[in-house]
Amino acid sequence: MDLDTLFKEAEKAALQSYSPYSHFRVGAALLTEDGRIITGTNVENRSFGLTICAERSAVVSAVSSGAKRFVALAISTPDSEIPVGPCGACRQVLSEFMGTDSPVRFGGSSAERINTTIKDLLPFDSLYDLADSMNE
Ligand code: THU
Numbered sequence: 001m002d003l004d005t006l007f008k009e010a011e012k013a014a015l016q017s018y019s020p021y022s023h024f025r026v027g028a029a030l031l032t033e034d035g036r037i038i039t040g041t042n043v044e045n046r047s048f049g050l051t052i053c054a055e056r057s058a059v060v061s062a063v064s065s066g067a068k069r070f071v072a073l074a075i076s077t078p079d080s081e082i083p084v085g086p087c088g089a090c091r092q093v094l095s096e097f098m099g100t101d102s103p104v105r106f107g108g109s110s111a112e113r114i115n116t117t118i119k120d121l122l123p124f125d126s127l128y129d130l131a132d133s134m135n136e
Pocket of ligand 1: 024025052053055
């Protein structure tokens with residue numbers, strides 16, 4: 001599985017976006033440890049604070065499908081020419097289920113792509129090992 005394929009899945013997921021308020025579609029694609037691709041899109045609400053980002057939508061879908069470890073992430077924002085990275089809340093949630101060196105690619109409608117890692121998106125991550133130690 002390469003990041004190009006994962007990014008194409010994120011692009012497809014963005015087309016499912018429910019974003020009648022911002023008109024800003026976002027698609028996210030997670031590669032699970034066992035080789036599945038699980039996608040998510042942003043789901044807005046007229047009570048704006050209830051909006052769910054594409055990245056957290058993908059995480060919730062993946063965990064609901066029995067996948068809890070992800071090895072790569074792609075994000076597509078077709079309504080922006082430049083790449084748009086995940087919001088702060090999503091960075092925190094993604095780091096719960098991804099290794100620090102996991103690759104992340106994001107891009108908009110132009111050919112520009114940002115290739116980064118979870119660690120670069122969320123440096124000095126706190127309590128990184130807490131879940132494992134609590135589950136032991
Ligand atoms: N959005 C995402 O889905 N992911 C992000 O990381 C940034 C923002 C969505 C939320 C809202 O529906 C729209 O993009 C505009 O903020």
